[in-house]
Amino acid sequence: GAGVSQSPSNKVTEKGKDVELRCDPISGHTALYWYRQSLGQGLEFLIYFQGNSAPDKSGLPSDRFSAERTGGSVSTLTIQRTQQEDSAVYLCASSTRLAGDTQYFGPGTRLTVL
């Protein structure tokens, strides 16, 4: 596809369940980012993948959150034992280079934890 895609677009889950969110970056983009955006809040950085380097996990809020990127392309963000405070829109972005390049965002996954 031409842009970054994310699935599902909406996810409703019960507290304590695990969820997986998927991101398909733009083909050829070496960098991939995950963000979280709560209602009325800014973008909260979660994790950053760049090529084959070790990911920057400094933004993950707890050890319930993890992410992987297979084959340098598709990424999955996993939230284990979801809590109500995990409810937010999870945005994925990709870019082509290191510093200076723009990020192309997907439409996001809206997660609601009941």
Add this chain to the structure above:
Amino acid sequence: SQKIEQNSEALNIQEGKTATLTCNYTNYSPAYLQWYRQDPGRGPVFLLLIRENEKEKRKERLKVTFDTTLKQSLFHITASQPADSATYLCALEYGGSQGNLIFGKGTKLSVKP
């Protein structure tokens, strides 16, 4: 650590006027600063990038300035239109990782006809 602030949560202006949005940062001057537009229910969309050695950058009705002395960027939309109504985010490089950005909370612009 670097902090970024967008002074206004919301800005309401009349159609045809110039909208000016402010972005301030607190620590070291970044190599570049970016502005994004976000519409409800969508991801942010890149608008402009300005580098530290550039004072001003223009794109159609958009103008961005970068003052490293004041540690501030201004984002202007001239001849504003209701279609310009959206949330505008500024972003700059995050010190921990090259290629990573820190985003402001955004300013919600409403242009009234």
